[in-house]
Amino acid sequence: MREELLSIIEKNSRIDLKELAIRLGKEEIDIVNELQKLEEERVICGYHTLINWEKTSIEKVTALIEVKVTPQRGKGFDRIAARIYNYPEVRDVYLMSGGFDLLVILEEKSLKDIAMFVSEKLSTLDSIISTGTHFILKKYKDHGTIIDEHIKDEREVIS
Amino acid sequence: MNVPLNETVLSLKPSGIRKFFDLVSEMEDVISLGVGEPDFDTPWHIRDEGIYALEQGKTFYTSNAGLKELREEICNYLKRTQNIEYNPLSEVLVTVGGSEAIDIGLRAMINQGDEVIIPQPAYVSYYPCTLLAGAKPVIIDLKAENDFRLTSGELLNAITEKTKVLILPFPNNPTGAIMEKEDLEKIAKICIEKDIYVMSDEIYSALTYKGKHLSIASIEGMKERTILINGFSKAYAMTGWRLGYACGPSEIIKQMTKIHQFAIMCAPTTSQYAAVEALKNGDDDVRMMRGAYNQRRRFLMNAFKEMNLPCFEPFGAFYVFPCIKEFGMTSEEFATRFLEEEKVAAVPGSAFGDSGEGFLRISYAYSIENLKEAMTRLARFVEKLRNGK
Numbered sequence: 001m002r003e004e005l006l007s008i009i010e011k012n013s014r015i016d017l018k019e020l021a022i023r024l025g026k027e028e029i030d031i032v033n034e035l036q037k038l039e040e041e042r043v044i045c046g047y048h049t050l051i052n053w054e055k056t057s058i059e060k061v062t063a064l065i066e067v068k069v070t071p072q073r074g075k076g077f078d079r080i081a082a083r084i085y086n087y088p089e090v091r092d093v094y095l096m097s098g099g100f101d102l103l104v105i106l107e108e109k110s111l112k113d114i115a116m117f118v119s120e121k122l123s124t125l126d127s128i129i130s131t132g133t134h135f136i137l138k139k140y141k142d143h144g145t146i147i148d149e150h151i152k153d154e155r156e157v158i159s
Numbered sequence: 160m161n162v163p164l165n166e167t168v169l170s171l172k173p174s175g176i177r178k179f180f181d182l183v184s185e186m187e188d189v190i191s192l193g194v195g196e197p198d199f200d201t202p203w204h205i206r207d208e209g210i211y212a213l214e215q216g217k218t219f220y221t222s223n224a225g226l227k228e229l230r231e232e233i234c235n236y237l238k239r240t241q242n243i244e245y246n247p248l249s250e251v252l253v254t255v256g257g258s259e260a261i262d263i264g265l266r267a268m269i270n271q272g273d274e275v276i277i278p279q280p281a282y283v284s285y286y287p288c289t290l291l292a293g294a295k296p297v298i299i300d301l302k303a304e305n306d307f308r309l310t311s312g313e314l315l316n317a318i319t320e321k322t323k324v325l326i327l328p329f330p331n332n333p334t335g336a337i338m339e340k341e342d343l344e345k346i347a348k349i350c351i352e353k354d355i356y357v358m359s360d361e362i363y364s365a366l367t368y369k370g371k372h373l374s375i376a377s378i379e380g381m382k383e384r385t386i387l388i389n390g391f392s393k394a395y396a397m398t399g400w401r402l403g404y405a406c407g408p409s410e411i412i413k414q415m416t417k418i419h420q421f422a423i424m425c426a427p428t429t430s431q432y433a434a435v436e437a438l439k440n441g442d443d444d445v446r447m448m449r450g451a452y453n454q455r456r457r458f459l460m461n462a463f464k465e466m467n468l469p470c471f472e473p474f475g476a477f478y479v480f481p482c483i484k485e486f487g488m489t490s491e492e493f494a495t496r497f498l499e500e501e502k503v504a505a506v507p508g509s510a511f512g513d514s515g516e517g518f519l520r521i522s523y524a525y526s527i528e529n530l531k532e533a534m535t536r537l538a539r540f541v542e543k544l545r546n547g548k
Contacts, residue, residue: 004450004454007450019458019527022457022461023454023455023457024457153191153198155194155196155198156180156194157180157183157184157189157191157193157194157504158176158179158180158191158193158194158506159193159194159195159196
């Protein structure tokens with residue numbers, strides 16, 4: 001049930017317990033217990049909402065920043081990663097394979113904010129060797145959801 | 160002018176589905192529960208393979224029986240999923256959907272005056288195809304109390320000296336019924352004793368929710384007397400690609416291939432290349448879709464329970480078949496009023512044979528959101544009828 005439960009709430013975390021229980025053929029109490037376990041184990045790390053900010057009046061600029069760093073003795077990349085992810089404006093930090101080490105995703109109100117963050121905060125950290133900043137121009141698909149998808153049933157009504 | 164028209168064709172009644180379809184298409188904003196095809200798009204890697212075949216200019220006929228590679232993959236699939244071994248060179252024919260296989264299979268086996276046993280409720284094409292092949296359809300009315308399974312008693316009662324073929328449509332459209340091992344073994348025993356051939360339409364075989372589908376062809380002594388029909392429409396959400404297949408004894412497949420060759424030439428080439436990809440790498444897609452259908456099936460069964468609408472629990476296809484006899488209307492009247500008063504389209508059970516009277520076919524090839532709204536309306540409608548309005 002775990003896998004099926006996760007695949008449902010990954011797409012819709014607002015689904016109510018009763019419906020989950022029905023769809024999975026379980027009792028509500030089993031679902032409650034399983035969710036609690038998943039949260040305790042940090043398998044479920046949070047319940048978020050996918051928002052298309054472009055449709056709001058709120059300005060958001062998203063940047064992907066490639067960061068090369070010098071790993072620290074005994075701590076590898078974890079310590080420098082923590083120094084970066086503790087900034088609240090940093091949305092995601094990933095350790096990467098390939099041509100750079102950390103991918104930092106930043107969400108800010110303006111280009112200027114991002115420039116300020118990179119030049120004044122990120123670049124000045126000790127172990128940072130270089131950064132490369134890319135801006136997102138348009139989101140087509142986010143978290144497996146096609147942003148502008150208009151679902152229309154093309155099928156014949158009866159067949 | 161004397162328009163030339165064939166008498167048998169003239170005598171065929173248009174499908175009951177068609178009649179209801181005409182009614183529905185006149186209305187706007189209808190929520191439909193009426194489709195017999197998946198709501199999923201064909202998985203992208205399968206579509207991509209079709210596109211790639213076109214890009215490479217693979218736009219010619221294939222051999223009449225279908226691409227050799229596809230026939231081999233079909234054999235691998237049947238071996239892997241149902242442990243039946245067919246020879247791809249002589250025992251497989253790729254057809255234009257399962258429906259072509261039904262038609263030419265009957266035409267290849269039947270002589271004038273033979274009888275074909277058709278358990279109903281069932282898909283609408285067996286009856287007319289039997290008539291067109293020159294045989295006499297013998298109907299078995301399956302019963303709700305048997306969960307719409309075919310029993311040995313019912314089969315024995317229908318058999319005469321003229322019986323040639325039994326059509327075995329499980330998992331069933333419209334009831335969602337399945338046949339399990341014990342059920343099939345009893346049927347197999349009779350078929351062997353009475354020397355009857357079976358046309359087993361297993362187009363919904365990938366969609367079962369209580370263990371794996373079992374084909375009657377896998378029972379000892381049955382492979383040599385069974386035409387197994389399957390296809391890509393339901394399992395891989397490929398209805399529009401029009402691709403199915405028949406497997407069976409080489410003597411019959413050989414004759415079917417002749418009809419196919421003269422009438423069709425070969426199944427669409429693009430679809431055949433896409434189907435190879437489906438069989439090779441599509442198992443995960445099927446699993447995902449089956450999981451989604453199963454959740455919806457449970458959702459509907461629970462909704463019926465809450466509105467006290469009797470419905471046996473179906474374990475196959477993507478249909479549920481609730482009983483509406485308590486309202487004292489024919490299923491056509493019920494479906495028509497439901498459509499007019501709540502704007503929800505479901506197909507009257509009577510469209511699938513007389514034994515479907517008193518039932519409604521509800522398809523769950525729809526999103527949960529769609530089903531939720533439809534069930535809210537059904538509950539309201541049922542309540543209204545029970546209050547005598």
